Amino acid sequence: MAVRPLSVVVRGVGLTGPGLVSWAAAxxxxxxxxxxxxxxxxxxxxxxxxxxxxxRAGTAIKIAMAVADAACTDAGADPQTLGSVFTSSSGDGNNCHTLCETLGNPNPADRLVSPTRFTNSVHNAPAGYWHIAVGSRAASTSLCAFDASFSAGLIAALAQVHAARTPLLLVASDTPYPEPLHTVRHLPDTLGVALVLAPVPTGETPDAANAMTLCVTLCPAEQAPPETPCRDAALEALRQQIPAARALPLLEALARGVAATVVIAAAAPLVLVIEVVPA
Known part of the structure; x- marks a missing residue:
């Protein structure tokens, strides 16, 4: 049975990835x-x-902060006032690799872990850096759901926007692991997406060009259309290979600015059916 749909307005977008320098350029x-x-x-x-x-900040922190900043700028939002949801399928793979090498050293004297590496090893490090940098004391959630991490982040963001009736920043990002983890978990490059989401205004229609509405329903895969692919073959390859890039079909719909239905896999066997409604 499908869950009752929730609606939010997209106020701003941030994007950085392979061949995608920014939301404006992409x-x-x-x-x-x-x-x-x-x-x-x-x-x-x-x-x-x-x-x-x-x-000291690794790529995982840099990509999350870059797209978060870009989305807030696009929305004209003060980041200090925004709560946030940060989601990533892998966290900081390079830092994890270095910690494993250090702890696996046969010489006990060489197993000392630097405080910075330890600080950056936690999954909410990007959220911590962001909130400290912008001076925000708003609530923040960091989560991981493997390949469904973007969907999980969007579900969490929708719930919080509806519960608090205030705008919120959603950030989804992934960075590759070095070898030998790269062979097991192959992510070809770094990609980050951020959305500033807000409650649908009561009694009025959003009229800004970047204020499209998303009506999102969580439902069983057998009751929904197939996952929405990217129209470009190379972008579709990114969508399949980088979990954060599962957002690309939604960004395609937002870029076109027309009504569309986008289906994104959530935790099996569920999917998100997103109705994109133009301003």
Missing amino acids: QAVLRGDAAYGPAPAVVPASPRLPAAERR
């Missing part, structure tokens, strides 16, 4: 108006962090 590609050009993801260091912290 919209023509996502609409199908320009060809997708595969290229390694370029992840900028956050200007919100002090120089020392910028050097």
Whole structure:
């Protein structure tokens, strides 16, 4: 049985990934108006962090902060006021690898773990860096649901927006593991997506170009259409390979600005059916 649908308004979007420099630059590609050009993801260091912290922060923290900042800017939202949901299927793989190497050293004297590495090893490190950097004391949730991490994050964000009736920042990001973990868990590159979501206004219709409405239903896969693929073959490969890229069909619909139905897998055997309603 499907769960009663929940609706939210999309106020802002952030995107960085392979061949997708930013949400603004990627919209023509996502609409199908320009060809997708595969290229390694370029992840900028956050200007919100002090120089020392910028050097210590790994890619997992940088990508999450970059798309969070971009979504808040796109929404014209003050990040200090926003609660957040951060979701990732893997966390900081490079840091995990280095910790394993350190702890596996045969010489006990070489098994000392640096405080920074330990701090960055926890799954909510990106959320912690973000909230400290923007001075936010709002509530934050960090979660992981393997390949369904974006869907899990969206479900959590929907529930919180409806419960609190306030805007919220959703951030989904993934970074590759180094070898030998890369062979077991192959993520080809880094990708991050962020959405600023808000309650649907009562008695009025959103009229901003970036204020489209999502009506989201959680239902059994057998009662829903198949998962929505990306229209571009290379983007579809990203969608299948990087969990955070499961958001790409939704971003395609937002970029086109027309009514659409997007189906994204959640925890099996459930899916999210998302009706995208133009402003």
